[in-house]
Amino acid sequence: MPALIECVPNFSEGRRPEVIAAIVEAIRSAGAAVLDTSSDADHNRTVVTFVGAPEVVAEAAYRGIAEAAQRIDLTEHSGQHPRIGAADVVPFIPLRDATLADCAALAHRVGQRVGESLGIPVYLYDAAAQRPDRQTLPQVRRDPFELLRDTIQTDPTRAPDYGPNRLGTAGAVTIGARQPLIAFNAYLDTDNVEIAQYIARTVRESGGGLPKLRALGLLVNGQAQVSMNLTDFRVTGLYPALEAVRREAAKLGAVVTHSELVGLVPQQALTDAALASLGLPVSVGGLILEQRLGAQTGDYRPIPFE
Amino acid sequence: MPALIECVPNFSEGRRPEVIAAIVEAIRSAGAAVLDTSSDADHNRTVVTFVGAPEVVAEAAYRGIAEAAQRIDLTEHSGQHPRIGAADVVPFIPLRDATLADCAALAHRVGQRVGESLGIPVYLYDAAAQRPDRQTLPQVRRDPFELLRDTIQTDPTRAPDYGPNRLGTAGAVTIGARQPLIAFNAYLDTDNVEIAQYIARTVRESGGGLPKLRALGLLVNGQAQVSMNLTDFRVTGLYPALEAVRREAAKLGAVVTHSELVGLVPQQALTDAALASLGLPVSVGGLILEQRLGAQTGDYRPIPFE
Numbered sequence: 001m002p003a004l005i006e007c008v009p010n011f012s013e014g015r016r017p018e019v020i021a022a023i024v025e026a027i028r029s030a031g032a033a034v035l036d037t038s039s040d041a042d043h044n045r046t047v048v049t050f051v052g053a054p055e056v057v058a059e060a061a062y063r064g065i066a067e068a069a070q071r072i073d074l075t076e077h078s079g080q081h082p083r084i085g086a087a088d089v090v091p092f093i094p095l096r097d098a099t100l101a102d103c104a105a106l107a108h109r110v111g112q113r114v115g116e117s118l119g120i121p122v123y124l125y126d127a128a129a130q131r132p133d134r135q136t137l138p139q140v141r142r143d144p145f146e147l148l149r150d151t152i153q154t155d156p157t158r159a160p161d162y163g164p165n166r167l168g169t170a171g172a173v174t175i176g177a178r179q180p181l182i183a184f185n186a187y188l189d190t191d192n193v194e195i196a197q198y199i200a201r202t203v204r205e206s207g208g209g210l211p212k213l214r215a216l217g218l219l220v221n222g223q224a225q226v227s228m229n230l231t232d233f234r235v236t237g238l239y240p241a242l243e244a245v246r247r248e249a250a251k252l253g254a255v256v257t258h259s260e261l262v263g264l265v266p267q268q269a270l271t272d273a274a275l276a277s278l279g280l281p282v283s284v285g286g287l288i289l290e291q292r293l294g295a296q297t298g299d300y301r302p303i304p305f306e
Numbered sequence: 307m308p309a310l311i312e313c314v315p316n317f318s319e320g321r322r323p324e325v326i327a328a329i330v331e332a333i334r335s336a337g338a339a340v341l342d343t344s345s346d347a348d349h350n351r352t353v354v355t356f357v358g359a360p361e362v363v364a365e366a367a368y369r370g371i372a373e374a375a376q377r378i379d380l381t382e383h384s385g386q387h388p389r390i391g392a393a394d395v396v397p398f399i400p401l402r403d404a405t406l407a408d409c410a411a412l413a414h415r416v417g418q419r420v421g422e423s424l425g426i427p428v429y430l431y432d433a434a435a436q437r438p439d440r441q442t443l444p445q446v447r448r449d450p451f452e453l454l455r456d457t458i459q460t461d462p463t464r465a466p467d468y469g470p471n472r473l474g475t476a477g478a479v480t481i482g483a484r485q486p487l488i489a490f491n492a493y494l495d496t497d498n499v500e501i502a503q504y505i506a507r508t509v510r511e512s513g514g515g516l517p518k519l520r521a522l523g524l525l526v527n528g529q530a531q532v533s534m535n536l537t538d539f540r541v542t543g544l545y546p547a548l549e550a551v552r553r554e555a556a557k558l559g560a561v562v563t564h565s566e567l568v569g570l571v572p573q574q575a576l577t578d579a580a581l582a583s584l585g586l587p588v589s590v591g592g593l594i595l596e597q598r599l600g601a602q603t604g605d606y607r608p609i610p611f612e
Contacts, residue, residue: 006595033602034602035595035598035599035602036598095609096609180595186585233611234611238584239584242584256585258585260586261586261590261593264593264594265590265593265595266594267594268609269611270576270580270581270594271577273579273584274544274545274576274579277579278545278548278579279562279563280566281566284566287567287569287570288572289341289571289573290572292341293341293357294608296339299606300607302574302606303401303402303572303573304402305540305572305574
């Protein structure tokens with residue numbers, strides 16, 4: 001079977017629909033299947049999810065980056081989210097018959113082309129990183145666009161992996177390879193952001209909490225929120241992460257009112273959560289009707305139960 | 307698209323592998339896809355799950371019933387589970403592009419053929435029932451084989467819907483149509499079966515508990531078990547059912563140690579449980595990667611995450 005790669009680029013435009021449509025059209029024109037487009041006006045940011053064979057995804061990512069560079073001027077951009085470029089972050093993710101190394105190679109190829117043909121500085125991150133200090137996105141994005149305009153020329157640690165040491169109106173782009181990431185937020189019954197911040201520090205890996213879990217405490221529309229990234233849901237899944245938040249919240253007299261997912265979620269992550277919450281053994285994953293049916297007939301479509 | 311029907315016959319044989327294999331082979335010979343075979347030696351009973359187009363499933367069910375009638379002699383059968391025949395219960399379930407009424411019509415067709423060609427008494431139940439006192443399986447199976455040998459001749463309420471008023475060594479068969487049923491058991495940290503029985507009476511629909519939930523308290527391998535049937539998981543799902551058991555158990559100082567599923571489970575039932583346990587809105591069901599991918603590419607196969 002041909003390999004299937006996912007790409008989830010973040011663009012620094014969440015307000016002008018015609019610009020977003022043009023970027024999505026550029027991605028589609030390469031033959032990629034666009035699965036989702038989510039724009040946030042406050043963050044002035046759009047996340048596009050698309051998939052395809054490696055060569056299709058590489059071309060689609062390049063066209064999306066080129067279109068964004070033409071249409072988005074970072075010197076006129078405002079928004080709450082940290083960003084360094086018009087096309088800000090472009091991760092490649094292996095879905096089927098592909099490895100993380102395949103995606104890292106793809107990131108290098110696209111990065112080189114973007115640097116040479118578009119004249120945009122490129123930083124490689126995560127599994128595509130060439131330097132140990134570029135493993136994580138916060139490391140790469142340390143200096144926002146306004147600051148990076150100076151430091152890219154003066155600070156050797158800010159030198160790009162491809163392209164010139166100089167920022168134009170399109171800024172720079174971070175390209176990388178990683179496993180699927182799940183963005184998962186839990187809301188608390190309080191407007192005290194310090195409670196969310198304390199919980200986040202306690203549950204996340206960097207605070208000695210759950211492995212492969214990142215967390216931040218935020219205030220969103222007047223409600224404290226523990227904002228989480230699960231960087232490997234087979235290590236720490238949705239249900240264990242939420243249970244940890246619920247436990248820590250209870251110690252502080254707070255309760256999780258509801259939660260939300262941002263972007264798409266693999267079916268397996270929901271199945272894992274179901275089994276964990278129901279106290280069922282992992283082997284139940286082998287008892288799913290649609291999977292048994294698909295294995296026999298090749299038809300894996302979900303059965304529509306009303 | 308052609309309709310897809312599921313059939314989940316229960317046969318009164320769980321000990322002789324060659325008999326079970328012959329029955330499964332008879333079902334397969336009609337072109338049906340056998341998804342699962344589960345045998346229980348204590349209950350001396352086997353449940354086969356198969357699917358196919360309506361005419362294929364009707365033929366496969368008939369052949370399975372005929373094979374079981376030849377090979378299983380109820381006068382020599384022992385086992386804990388209530389039963390009236392070699393092929394004991396044969397439900398048809400609509401999966402795709404089919405209705406419950408389609409399945410009821412199928413049950414009638416197969417029932418008539420079994421009665422006339424095999425000379426086996428047939429009782430129609432659930433959505434295929436022709437009498438109000440045959441809506442549920444316990445009503446139809448009120449008299450076990452040994453008793454039914456007399457009552458089928460003497461008690462007008464035991465007259466079969468098709469076939470003779472007389473039991474041979476194959477007994478009788480109950481054929482019907484229903485929605486998918488999920489068999490789900492929760493184990494308690496006690497050997498006191500009365501606790502399980504009390505919880506079962508409280509949570510089930512007939513006791514004023516959750517709609518579309520049946521429950522019994524049992525002692526299984528020295529552990530109290532609340533044995534549940536979810537007859538419509540979109541009305542009462544796995545997670546709400548288990549939460550009700552956990553709540554009632556807590557009142558009695560007991561705890562659910564783990565749970566188990568018997569037979570196959572629709573993917574949607576696990577997705578529903580994940581969303582309920584995570585406090586996520588139902589709309590998240592639209593954010594599943596494989597579903598978005600399938601809708602665009604037709605490839606709904608699960609993405610294999612290690």
